[in-house]
Amino acid sequence: SRYNAMINLRKGEISREIFSDKEIFQEELEKVFTRAWLFVGHESQVPNPGDFFTSRMGAESVILARDKKKKVHVFLNSCRHRGMKVCQYDHGNTTLFTCPYHSWSYTTEGKLFGVPQFKNLYEGCLDKEEWSLIEVPKMEIYKGTVWASWDKDAPDLMTYLGDAKMHLDLALDCRDGREGGSEVLFGVHKWIIPCNWKFAAENFLGDTYHNVSHRSVDLIGIGPSAEAGAKGRRDNELEKAKHLWVNFPAGHGVHSAIMPETWEFLDTYQNDPIVAEYFREAHAKRKERLGAEQHRLVPFVGTIYPNVSFHGNQPRNLCVWHPHGPESTEAWRFFLVDADAPQEVKDFLRSYYMRYSGPAGMTEQDDMENWNYATAGSRGVIAKRYPYNYAQSLGKVEASGPVAGNVSLQVSEENPRQFYRRWRDYMNSADWDTLLGRKDKEPASFAA
Ligand code: FES
Numbered sequence: 001s002r003y004n005a006m007i008n009l010r011k012g013e014i015s016r017e018i019f020s021d022k023e024i025f026q027e028e029l030e031k032v033f034t035r036a037w038l039f040v041g042h043e044s045q046v047p048n049p050g051d052f053f054t055s056r057m058g059a060e061s062v063i064l065a066r067d068k069k070k071k072v073h074v075f076l077n078s079c080r081h082r083g084m085k086v087c088q089y090d091h092g093n094t095t096l097f098t099c100p101y102h103s104w105s106y107t108t109e110g111k112l113f114g115v116p117q118f119k120n121l122y123e124g125c126l127d128k129e130e131w132s133l134i135e136v137p138k139m140e141i142y143k144g145t146v147w148a149s150w151d152k153d154a155p156d157l158m159t160y161l162g163d164a165k166m167h168l169d170l171a172l173d174c175r176d177g178r179e180g181g182s183e184v185l186f187g188v189h190k191w192i193i194p195c196n197w198k199f200a201a202e203n204f205l206g207d208t209y210h211n212v213s214h215r216s217v218d219l220i221g222i223g224p225s226a227e228a229g230a231k232g233r234r235d236n237e238l239e240k241a242k243h244l245w246v247n248f249p250a251g252h253g254v255h256s257a258i259m260p261e262t263w264e265f266l267d268t269y270q271n272d273p274i275v276a277e278y279f280r281e282a283h284a285k286r287k288e289r290l291g292a293e294q295h296r297l298v299p300f301v302g303t304i305y306p307n308v309s310f311h312g313n314q315p316r317n318l319c320v321w322h323p324h325g326p327e328s329t330e331a332w333r334f335f336l337v338d339a340d341a342p343q344e345v346k347d348f349l350r351s352y353y354m355r356y357s358g359p360a361g362m363t364e365q366d367d368m369e370n371w372n373y374a375t376a377g378s379r380g381v382i383a384k385r386y387p388y389n390y391a392q393s394l395g396k397v398e399a400s401g402p403v404a405g406n407v408s409l410q411v412s413e414e415n416p417r418q419f420y421r422r423w424r425d426y427m428n429s430a431d432w433d434t435l436l437g438r439k440d441k442e443p444a445s446f447a448a
Contacts, residue, residue, distance in 0.1 A: 007424040009417050012391025018423075019196040019378035025326035032306050032426045033058030034150040035435075037160045039308040039320055040064050040074050042334060043144045044183035045091065050108055053091045056322045056330070057148060062136075063087050063097070064146055067108040072141060074148045075110050075133040086133070090187070097133070106133050143172040143180035145318070153432040161304065163404035164252035170299040171312040174338045175279065177286035177295070182316075183339040185350055190332050191359040195371035196378065197307055197321040197329040198423075203367060204301045204309030204319070205415035206245045206255030209392065213366045220362075241298070245412045246405040251305030251422030253415030256312070258402060259296040275348045278341060297403070305422055315353045327375050333358055390417055 006015035018024055038057045041064040045053040052065040054077060061077035063086075077085050084101040087094075096113060098105040105114035110133035115122055137152040147157050154160065161168065174181040193200070203210065211218075241257035265283040269276035287295040299312025307321040315335065322330040335353045337346050357364050377383055393412035401407025408414050425435055433441045 001428050003424045003427045007420050008387070009390065009421060012389060012394050012413070012417070013387040014390050014420055015387050016378040016384050018420075019198060019375060020326050020384075022326055025323070027427060029058050029323065031429070032423065033323065035154060035426065035432060036306050037138075037140075037147045037149045037154060037157055037304075038306075039304070039318060040139075040146045040148050042182075042184045042318075042336075043072065043141060043146060044339065045186075046072065048093065050093045050095055051091075052087060052089075052094060052097075052108070054087055054089065056320075056332075057136075057150065059323055061085060062148075063133075065097075065108050065110075071109075072139070072146060073108070073110055074136045074139050074146065075106075076135075078134065079104055080112065080131045080133070110135050143169070144182060145172060151432060155432070155436065160250055162248050162250055162252070164246075164248045164250070164254060164302065164304060166297075166403070167246070167254040167256050167299050167302050167312065168304060168310060170256075170297070171302075171310040171316055171318070171336065174340075175282035175286065176338075177289035181339055182336045185335040185337055185346060185353070188332050188334050189354075189358040190330060192324065193329050193331055193368050193371060194327055195329050195368070195375040196326055197323045199371040199374050200319075200321040200329060200331065200367075201303045201305075201307050201309060202416045202419055203371070204303040205247070205253035205419055206301060207416075208243070208245075208255060208300075209411050209413075210367075210370065213370055214363055217362045217366065242402070242409070244401060244403060245408040245410075245415055246401070246403060247415040247418035248405050249418075249422075251419050252303060253419055254302030255300045255415075256302075256403070257298055257300065259298055261292075261296070263296060269348075272344070272348055274342060274344045278345045282338075303419070305419065311357070315349075315356045317353065317357065319357075327379070329371075331359075390420070 006018055040055045040057065040062060041053045046064055046066040049066055049068045049070055052063050055062050055064050063075045063077045065073050065075065067073060077087050079086050079099040079101065081099065081104050082101055084099050086097040086099045086106060088100065096105040096107060103116050104112060107113050112128040112131045115126065136148040136150060138149040138154050140147050140157040142157060172182055173179055241259045243255065243257045245255050247253040265280050269279055301309065301311055303309045309319045311317050317333050317335045319331060319333045322332060324330055337349050354361060356362065390413045393408060393410055393414060396410060396412060397406050397408045397414045401409065406414065406418065429435045433439045
């Protein structure tokens with residue numbers, strides 16, 4: 001296929017076209033974003049009946065809503081009459097979604113409720129039952145996070161996440177090791193980057209090789225404590241940890257670390273005694289709850305295929321790379337905190353997170369610059385004749401390691417290689433049966 005020629009992983013080469021071509025982008029929307037599980041939002045954003053949060057799946061607007069009976073739904077934000085957005089707010093509470101065009105209204109269960117002049121104009125020619133909002137066929141909630149897929153044949157979310165779940169868990173769980181229990185700090189950071197969404201997604205697969213881009217951040221130090229000084233961005237103990245780059249068949253990839261046995265809580269919050277005490281206690285409880293071994297596994301970053309990235313430690317967040325066009329991506333960053341943390345801790349983290357990430361955050365500015373020019377570098381007439389190099393540590397993956405998945409113990413581009421191998425599978429496959437090799441279909445090739 002066209003894509004087998006573009007993704008040549010035996011040689012570690014990927015065509016620049018997949019980062020700039022309009023037709024390929026359109027095909028991605030159809031073959032990747034209508035099939036894969038996508039992160040839509042967090043339950044903490046819609047705690048009460050009638051609450052809604054307007055989100056996106058692929059290039060389309062969707063509504064995450066909690067109905068009167070507290071059930072969560074994900075609807076396409078598009079009126080069944082002429083397609084106008086039935087919800088134009090970012091979030092709020094309502095009993096009905098009323099379309100501003102001709103005023104059809106829908107309940108929070110998605111049912112078509114009100115049609116102006118129904119008796120005169122529609123009696124006998126419109127069955128309201130058949131014209132509900134379009135709802136995703138697959139929706140699952142995991143530790144407060146809401147995921148959806150437009151494909152009824154997609155595997156269940158737990159199968160889809162596979163062993164990457166353990167790393168994602170570390171971002172979703174409370175700092176003291178309790179399961180879930182996190183909430184999203186309002187509001188969500190949203191901004192548009194002139195880049196292809198895949199550059200951002202692959203960066204979070206564990207591209208530690210780019211740390212040189214953040215040299216200025218290392219020099220200044222933006223860690224939790226100003227006193228951390230040079231290299232304040234990092235907990236120094238992390239440098240003594242065993243680092244793991246792990247990828248999974250579904251295309252996910254993470255960078256995590258196993259801390260040394262001597263790992264102790266490092267007091268990096270001296271400026272604020274309440275915050276310092278909160279994290280000291282959380283560290284001790286986590287060790288007690290999880291046991292010394294599991295406690296030592298800490299996450300850095302990861303990407304759940306295709307476009308949901310996370311920071312697992314500090315900062316702690318989920319980031320979705322919404323595709324707008326081959327050269328335009330809308331980033332949405334959801335910052336996570338323990339829901340029952342004292343307000344002072346939440347306030348402290350809010351400003352720390354903003355200093356670190358987001359459009360004005362120090363690390364994100366560096367990254368955006370790279371993705372911006374990498375995208376521009378993918379479109380040149382001459383440039384497009386030459387592929388990108390993805391050969392780093394080719395053949396050096398250790399299939400068995402201290403955690404499940406394909407593990408590399410050195411910096412490696414095996415995670416992006418697996419991501420693009422899976423991307424190629426989606427582009428080559430007609431359906432989930434082919435992607436998974438179900439119902440006697442030949443499975444999509446995992447060959448190089
Ligand atoms: Fe919504 Fe006409 S487009 S009522």
